[in-house]
Amino acid sequence: MSRESSIGLALLVLASACGRAAPPDRFKNPDFSRTDAVTSICAGPNTVPGIDVSSWQGSIDWNAVAGGGYKFAIARINDGTFNDPDFAANWSGIQSAGLIRGAYQFFEPGDDATWQANVVVNAVGQLGAGDLPVTLDVETATPTFDEIATWSSIVQQGTGKTPMIYTAWGEWNAWIPGGGFEGNPLWVANYGVSCPGMPANWSSWVFWQYGGGGVPGISGSVDLDLFNGTIDDLNNFAGAVNANGCSTTQVNNCGAYGCACADNQCNGGFCPGTGCNATITGNCAAFGCQCVDGQCNGGFCPGGGCTAKEQNDCAQYGCQCVDHQCNGGFCAGSGCTAKEITDCGNYGVNCVDHQCAGGFGPGSGCTAKETLDCQNTGCGCVDHACSGGSCQGSGCTARETLDCSDGGGSCSMGGCVAPATTSTTTSSSTSTSTSTSTSTSTSTSTSTSTSTSTSTSTTSTSTSGTSLTSTASSSSSGASSTGTTGAASTSEGTTASTGTHGSTGTSSSSGSTITASSSSAGSTSSGSAPPKGGCGCNSADASSGLGLLGIALAVLARRRRR
Numbered sequence: 361m362s363r364e365s366s367i368g369l370a371l372l373v374l375a376s377a378c379g380r381a382a383p384p385d386r387f388k389n390p391d392f393s394r395t396d397a398v399t400s401i402c403a404g405p406n407t408v409p410g411i412d413v414s415s416w417q418g419s420i421d422w423n424a425v426a427g428g429g430y431k432f433a434i435a436r437i438n439d440g441t442f443n444d445p446d447f448a449a450n451w452s453g454i455q456s457a458g459l460i461r462g463a464y465q466f467f468e469p470g471d472d473a474t475w476q477a478n479v480v481v482n483a484v485g486q487l488g489a490g491d492l493p494v495t496l497d498v499e500t501a502t503p504t505f506d507e508i509a510t511w512s513s514i515v516q517q518g519t520g521k522t523p524m525i526y527t528a529w530g531e532w533n534a535w536i537p538g539g540g541f542e543g544n545p546l547w548v549a550n551y552g553v554s555c556p557g558m559p560a561n562w563s564s565w566v567f568w569q570y571g572g573g574g575v576p577g578i579s580g581s582v583d584l585d586l587f588n589g590t591i592d593d594l595n596n597f598a599g600a601v602n603a604n605g606c607s608t609t610q611v612n613n614c615g616a617y618g619c620a621c622a623d624n625q626c627n628g629g630f631c632p633g634t635g636c637n638a639t640i641t642g643n644c645a646a647f648g649c650q651c652v653d654g655q656c657n658g659g660f661c662p663g664g665g666c667t668a669k670e671q672n673d674c675a676q677y678g679c680q681c682v683d684h685q686c687n688g689g690f691c692a693g694s695g696c697t698a699k700e701i702t703d704c705g706n707y708g709v710n711c712v713d714h715q716c717a718g719g720f721g722p723g724s725g726c727t728a729k730e731t732l733d734c735q736n737t738g739c740g741c742v743d744h745a746c747s748g749g750s751c752q753g754s755g756c757t758a759r760e761t762l763d764c765s766d767g768g769g770s771c772s773m774g775g776c777v778a779p780a781t782t783s784t785t786t787s788s789s790t791s792t793s794t795s796t797s798t799s800t801s802t803s804t805s806t807s808t809s810t811s812t813s814t815s816t817s818t819t820s821t822s823t824s825g826t827s828l829t830s831t832a833s834s835s836s837s838g839a840s841s842t843g844t845t846g847a848a849s850t851s852e853g854t855t856a857s858t859g860t861h862g863s864t865g866t867s868s869s870s871g872s873t874i875t876a877s878s879s880s881a882g883s884t885s886s887g888s889a890p891p892k893g894g895c896g897c898n899s900a901d902a903s904s905g906l907g908l909l910g911i912a913l914a915v916l917a918r919r920r921r922r
Contacts, residue, residue: 380642392499392528392549397557401565408432408587408594412464412569415446417578422450422457424577431591434462434495437483440471447483454764455490460598462492464526473510476701481518489599489607493521495547499528502535512544521599524566532559545597547585564588566597604654605637618668620653628653628667634684635667648698650683658683660699664714678728680713688713694744695727708758710743719742720758724774742772748773 399595410432413420425433435450437443447463454461465480480494487493494515508525515523526547533766539561547567550556557566566588572581587594594600596608606621607613620628620635626805628635635653636644646652649661658665665683666674674681679691688695695713696704704711709721718725726734726741734746738757741747748755756771764776771777 393396393551394528394530394557395553397529397553399548399558400553400555401558401563401569402555403586403588406590406593408589408591410434410567410585410587411575411578412436412462412583413446413450413578415444417580417582418446420446420450420453421577422453422459426457426459428576430459430575431594432460432462432492432585432587434492434585437463437465437494438479440467440468440476443479451484453769458490460490460600462495462598464495464497466497466499467503467507467511469501469507473507477511477514477518480515484519487519487521490598491521492598493524493545494519495524495526498535499526499531499549504535505538505540508536508541512541526569527559529557529559536560544856548771552755579726602654604635604640620667622654628669630667630669630672632669633667652684658699660697660702662699664696665697680712688729688733690727690729692729693727693905712744718757720762722759723757723910725757808911838914 409430410430412434413491414436422433433450433454434743435444435447435454437447451461451463463480463484465476467476484491484494496510496511496515503568509833516888522544524545524547525541526549526551537560542561542563545566546559546562546564546571548556548558548562548565549569551569553569553570556565556570558565568586568588569583570586572583574580575582575584587597589597592608599607601607601624602611604621605623610624610626611621612630614626614631617626617631618629619626619631622633622635622637624627625633625635634641634651636651640654640656641651644656644659644661645918647656647661649656650658650665652658652663652665652667655663657663664681666681667684668738670684673680674686674689674691677686677691678689679686680688680695680834682688682693682695682697685693687693694711696711697714700714701711704716704719704721707721708718708719709716710725712718712723712725712727715723715791717723724731724741727744730744731741734741734751737746737750739746739749739751742753742755742757745753747753754761754771755773757774759776761771764771767776768779769776770779
């Protein structure tokens, strides 16, 4: 992967013929281009492009490499006693550009394997999330099984990941015919083929170095590689974790149970927990939000602030869930997040169970619990407070009040009340009745009787809004008689008249007058029913009735004379 060579013309011709660029500026063992492998394994339906580099490439613009669509890069640590001067810059640059990074050591058989392994451990330390396992580049001289085993054991322990082995099938089969390293991931080199040949005892490959070419951000050519899988597979292989501290594999494993993942544990979703690690929870809290399943949610952020499990648990009690707590419905609280309350308030509306309600909007503005609590005290509930009934207030929201007002009525306990009815009746009638009678008799008597009665009644402002005013007046005056035995009698009664009754000697009479009067003028009524206590009659009926009253009074006066 990294040595100069005076040979390469044959490789260049072969690679060009197969549509692949030749490896750049370095020795590539001719065995890497063999096409007669006994077993070849092609790439799967998805592959991810990447590169491997050394000081041969000089200074590299890693952001440009990432911009070119490459997703991983593997940098050389050393070649025997030669430490690559660009490794430190490449190691940090790869990560800074957001690429999956890896490192390899060009192994020198015959040199102390333990020493070489420690060079690797000192260079990378314990590998972290997003770091590929370190690779042992086996492509020269004749390595032994024991050398490779010693190196692999030390590096695995020192870096925390089982190292990969880079080789070509022809040489490996010659050097390690019995196998024994199938547990180490394989990075196979094979140019000019559509499917790489497999070294003995491996049944799959993870990376394939298939040739070389130009890449943005690098001067000259560079080795080109493929990862056998999707980008998620690559992240998983590298132990890359998302912002919530979970690898792709763990996310998928938890997802199979309907759960989220936090810190590589099933958490949130339909599993216990919020689904967030401490870092994301803190970041969300800085914006006044909760965190749910790795996302800022609830509080002043969109969403209810609850996981699926929390929502289901609260629903069993007839409640909503707000910011990881049962709230609203038949539980205490409005059932709304701070954002929902603010959003509804901007329109003059309250918030109930994640919905705008009450105020100038539809609904009472109360949760089921608030409504029941108020009903138990004989009250209605409006905008999260008891109102109406036995409590202060109308029991109506602002919208209900306006709707009733538009219809000319008022609002009480959420319903409209019809406007009050007002009726005013004023009656006045005048009737004068005079009765005159004459009689003659053998005896003479004289009597005088005067009677006056006045009655006034006024009734006003009834509960039905009816006002009635009535005035009636009647008078009877001047009854006089003088008579003798033997008689003649004359009686006369007229309306609006004056009469005398008298008797003198044989045939005279004088002085009997009865007058009854009532006055009626003007009637004003509002409403469909007649005034309470009224007779329901017209003015002609009233005059007739009062005429009868005058006759009754005359009869009464005569009885009193007797």
